[in-house]
Amino acid sequence: MHRIGLIVNPLAGIGGRVGLKGSDGIETQRRALELGATPRSPHRATLSLLAIAEPDSPLEVFTAPREMGETSASEAGFVPRIVGEIHSGATTSADTQRIAREMTSLGVDMLLFAGGDGTARDVCASVPEGFPCLGIPAGVKIHSAVYAVNPRHAGELTQLFLAGKARLRESEVLDLDEDAYREGRVSARLYGTLHVPYRPLMLQNQKTASPASESRQMEAIAANVIEHMQADVAYILAPGTTTRAIAQALNLEKTLVGVDVICNGKLILQDATHAQLLDLVSRIPARIIVTPIGGQGFLFGRGNQQIGPEVIHKVGRENIIVVSASSKLNALRLQPLLVDTGDETIDELLAGYFPVITGYNEQMMCKVSV
Amino acid sequence: MKHETKTHGAARAVAPKPALRRFHQARWDEPIIFELSVAGQRGVLPPEPEAAIVETAGDVFDNLPASLKRKTAPELPEMSQLHVLRHYLRLSQENLGVDLNVDVGQGTCTMKYSPKVNDQLARSHKLSELHPLQPLESAQGILEVMYKLEGMLKEISGMERVTLQPGAGSAAIYANISMIRAYHEARGEGAQRNEVITTAFSHPSNGAAAKVAGYKIITLPPDADGYPDFDALKAAVSKRTAALLITNPEDTGIFNPRIEEFVRLVHSVGGLCSYDQANANGILGITRARDAGFDVCHFNLHKTFSTPHACGGPAAGACGVTKEIAPFLPTPTVEFDGAKYYLDYNRPQSIGKIRPWYGVAPNLLKAYAWIMSLGADGLREAAEIAVLNNNYLLHQVLKIRGVSAPYAQGKRRIEQVRYSWEQLASDTGVHSEEIGWRAADFGTHYWLSHHPFVVPEPMTLEPTESYSREDLDEYARILNHIAEEAYSNPEIVHTAPHNSAIHRIDQESFDDPEAWAVTWRAYKRKYKK
Numbered sequence: 001m002h003r004i005g006l007i008v009n010p011l012a013g014i015g016g017r018v019g020l021k022g023s024d025g026i027e028t029q030r031r032a033l034e035l036g037a038t039p040r041s042p043h044r045a046t047l048s049l050l051a052i053a054e055p056d057s058p059l060e061v062f063t064a065p066r067e068m069g070e071t072s073a074s075e076a077g078f079v080p081r082i083v084g085e086i087h088s089g090a091t092t093s094a095d096t097q098r099i100a101r102e103m104t105s106l107g108v109d110m111l112l113f114a115g116g117d118g119t120a121r122d123v124c125a126s127v128p129e130g131f132p133c134l135g136i137p138a139g140v141k142i143h144s145a146v147y148a149v150n151p152r153h154a155g156e157l158t159q160l161f162l163a164g165k166a167r168l169r170e171s172e173v174l175d176l177d178e179d180a181y182r183e184g185r186v187s188a189r190l191y192g193t194l195h196v197p198y199r200p201l202m203l204q205n206q207k208t209a210s211p212a213s214e215s216r217q218m219e220a221i222a223a224n225v226i227e228h229m230q231a232d233v234a235y236i237l238a239p240g241t242t243t244r245a246i247a248q249a250l251n252l253e254k255t256l257v258g259v260d261v262i263c264n265g266k267l268i269l270q271d272a273t274h275a276q277l278l279d280l281v282s283r284i285p286a287r288i289i290v291t292p293i294g295g296q297g298f299l300f301g302r303g304n305q306q307i308g309p310e311v312i313h314k315v316g317r318e319n320i321i322v323v324s325a326s327s328k329l330n331a332l333r334l335q336p337l338l339v340d341t342g343d344e345t346i347d348e349l350l351a352g353y354f355p356v357i358t359g360y361n362e363q364m365m366c367k368v369s370v
Numbered sequence: 371m372k373h374e375t376k377t378h379g380a381a382r383a384v385a386p387k388p389a390l391r392r393f394h395q396a397r398w399d400e401p402i403i404f405e406l407s408v409a410g411q412r413g414v415l416p417p418e419p420e421a422a423i424v425e426t427a428g429d430v431f432d433n434l435p436a437s438l439k440r441k442t443a444p445e446l447p448e449m450s451q452l453h454v455l456r457h458y459l460r461l462s463q464e465n466l467g468v469d470l471n472v473d474v475g476q477g478t479c480t481m482k483y484s485p486k487v488n489d490q491l492a493r494s495h496k497l498s499e500l501h502p503l504q505p506l507e508s509a510q511g512i513l514e515v516m517y518k519l520e521g522m523l524k525e526i527s528g529m530e531r532v533t534l535q536p537g538a539g540s541a542a543i544y545a546n547i548s549m550i551r552a553y554h555e556a557r558g559e560g561a562q563r564n565e566v567i568t569t570a571f572s573h574p575s576n577g578a579a580a581k582v583a584g585y586k587i588i589t590l591p592p593d594a595d596g597y598p599d600f601d602a603l604k605a606a607v608s609k610r611t612a613a614l615l616i617t618n619p620e621d622t623g624i625f626n627p628r629i630e631e632f633v634r635l636v637h638s639v640g641g642l643c644s645y646d647q648a649n650a651n652g653i654l655g656i657t658r659a660r661d662a663g664f665d666v667c668h669f670n671l672h673k674t675f676s677t678p679h680a681c682g683g684p685a686a687g688a689c690g691v692t693k694e695i696a697p698f699l700p701t702p703t704v705e706f707d708g709a710k711y712y713l714d715y716n717r718p719q720s721i722g723k724i725r726p727w728y729g730v731a732p733n734l735l736k737a738y739a740w741i742m743s744l745g746a747d748g749l750r751e752a753a754e755i756a757v758l759n760n761n762y763l764l765h766q767v768l769k770i771r772g773v774s775a776p777y778a779q780g781k782r783r784i785e786q787v788r789y790s791w792e793q794l795a796s797d798t799g800v801h802s803e804e805i806g807w808r809a810a811d812f813g814t815h816y817w818l819s820h821h822p823f824v825v826p827e828p829m830t831l832e833p834t835e836s837y838s839r840e841d842l843d844e845y846a847r848i849l850n851h852i853a854e855e856a857y858s859n860p861e862i863v864h865t866a867p868h869n870s871a872i873h874r875i876d877q878e879s880f881d882d883p884e885a886w887a888v889t890w891r892a893y894k895r896k897y898k899k
Contacts, residue, residue: 149801326822327592333824333826334570334591334823352605355605361586362587362589363586363589364589364591365598365599366590366591366606367601367602
């Protein structure tokens with residue numbers, strides 16, 4: 001008997017149909033409903049469950065009440081077990097987080113969730129590290145690599161995973177700052193990772209590399225960087241899985257979304273603030289190791305604001321080491337990376353070309369635009 | 371032949387109905403030949419020799435040195451001759467290829483017609499029974515072919531010397547980067563110049579071969595129009611630059627008109643320039659590597675020069691070099707003293723050998739025959755028709771819903787195009803790879819792109835000069851049909867192919883060396899425990 005959890009964010013995607021570029025925040029949701037938006041995520045969740053056509057063994061579905069999953073599961077012909085309570089018509093991200101936590105403690109084999117980047121963040125904040133999850137795409141904006149290409153693929157992937165035929169891979173959860181997005185500014189940041197089942201062609205933002213080759217590429221990047229590390233120099237590691245791989249290669253535990261500092265093979269600062277970094281770089285020579293944040297390709301100014309313009313100025317352009325898996329650069333079509341440090345002089349200083357380390361002794365020349 | 375129908379009493383010629391070719395591969399999955407082995411079965415049982423022969427020759431095995439004798443018999447399949455023939459005929463029916471279908475989908479591979487008469491020449495006993503160790507005075511014919519082929523490739527590339535030794539394109543690139551390193555070492559700059567620059571749309575063998583040779587690889591991105599970014603080159607060149615390894619036109623089919631500026635900039639910092647002309651099919655007789663300032667170049671004879679490509683036989687590469695690089699050529703070179711052809715091993719600055727002997731002789735003969743049958747004007751005509759065919763197909767394909775040709779909008783392409791199904795994928799959820807699989811249901815296929823993808827949902831088509839307008843129309847009709855299916859009935863594309871011997875294979879294991887079994891012995895060890 002396999003057990004899956006299902007959480008539907010009924011409000012995911014309602015902003016998109018009425019041109020609101022997202023659905024975060026009660027005000028936006030109310031506005032979307034006023035404009036005549038109808039929820040589409042429950043139906044998409046039904047489609048996914050229907051695609052789990054012939055499970056190898058009986059399947060038990062745990063789900064949230066009513067529009068947060070129960071409706072979808074019933075429509076797909078399941079008699080679900082209900083977890084938690086909600087106020088129907090007034091669900092919030094706190095519901096998603098609370099119910100996700102409850103489900104993982106009930107021993108489900110994996111958690112399916114229908115929504116967008118915001119829903120992925122809620123799940124990411126609630127499930128234990130490494131817990132198998134998979135997104136059913138229903139949101140307006142999906143930058144996270146944790147969503148299947150479409151609801152049917154989500155169902156098929158689930159079935160493959162339960163049958164032991166799909167491996168898990170760690171995938172990034174990204175989200176935009178929706179306030180900025182509605183004002184026409186694009187800004188994404190990394191919130192964490194989820195472990196999702198993987199088969200070629202079935203994940204949105206699918207990368208051509210497999211989990212195995214991608215992790216080898218990160219190891220190669222790390223080996224290249226470490227080979228050139230010098231004694232008594234502080235290496236400021238910006239957020240990201242690629243920078244974390246460098247710390248891992250040194251047997252150090254790096255925070256994923258924080259800025260950590262390595263010196264002489266030891267972690268000397270974890271989750272450092274701007275003030276701490278500024279103090280550090282005025283005392284000892286430092287290098288910044290940074291990776292573009294997926295989606296829009298921001299090098300500085302999104303998700304790594306701790307490394308502020310004063311720190312960059314002090315460290316110097318020539319001491320910035322940019323690393324990236326080539327799949328990430330290719331997803332950006334090798335078009336310019338962006339910076340928005342908050343200081344135009346520093347942005348200008350960063351403009352131009354950086355050799356980005358993409359493997360061992362492999363670099364891609366990447367342009368940085370302001 | 372025209373199809374005529376009566377319409378309101380008036381006879382009118384109409385085009386044949388655009389029906390798609392019905393196709394089905396063999397339904398069986400032919401086992402590996404080792405799995406068909408039955409102990410004791412024999413293909414041929416030769417009669418015992420007559421007593422007089424035994425008396426005269428003795429036991430021939432006695433004459434073999436002990437070091438050449440196996441201690442145990444090899445584990446070869448035991449089968450009757452008839453079973454062997456059936457096995458290979460059945461296998462061939464699980465295949466797609468240039469002799470079966472319109473093979474313009476294998477972009478960058480130049481799947482052109484290779485005249486069968488050239489195969490006959492190469493199979494002739496005059497060549498097939500030659501041995502590389504036989505006295506040169508008895509092998510003057512093949513040496514003459516090599517010498518004259520070198521002369522023709524010198525003319526085609528504008529270079530001063532050519533080696534025919536490399537066994538394929540990557541071996542040729544490796545030979546070129548090895549010569550470049552020897553050149554810098556001879557000038558005392560070997561250690562300093564440890565960087566090689568290439569471009570995102572150059573063939574990846576350039577970066578890969580240079581990396582195998584120990585270089586750090588710097589890749590230039592395309593600019594917004596798809597041309598290699600010249601400003602990125604400015605930022606990349608330095609006293610550490612050993613060479614620029616570049617393709618032109620690149621895999622997008624876009625020709626870089628600023629190529630001379632690229633070459634001049636690299637020369638200005640002391641680097642050399644290597645022109646990857648593996649696929650010179652669209653520029654033969656039109657542009658020359660030397661005229662653009664390059665120091666070395668290479669051809670894949672199995673592409674442009676019509677010796678079969680892609681599992682169709684052994685490959686062959688040829689490197690062209692300037693007189694400054696010539697001292698470093700692999701040994702031996704083929705020379706002519708006015709009376710006879712000979713091999714010159716006395717080349718003290720040579721990089722040595724890239725492979726045993728002197729080159730892949732059958733392919734060199736085929737390339738020689740192909741060039742001689744066309745002549746200089748014919749080579750140029752082949753290139754011109756290849757470009758025309760490509761731009762005709764481009765025009766037809768761009769009429770199809772959901773497809774585009776990214777970069778260089780409104781500009782013509784040279785010999786191939788890297789298309790994108792991004793729009794179709796976003797509209798329908800059908801991926802380019804699935805369209806390629808569905809194409810197999812109509813007896814053809816296509817290739818996507820080198821990995822990792824820069825152009826999203828890619829498809830690379832290269833029609834060459836060999837296909838008729840009807841062939842190209844048929845191919846475009848197949849793509850159009852599948853695109854329409856993607857919009858109206860995506861399921862049939864998602865689940866394709868439907869008419870193949872094997873529908874899907876597990877790609878997950880492609881990246882896992884532990885899963886690979888490239889020999890029967892490895893297969894037994896890993897899967898038959």
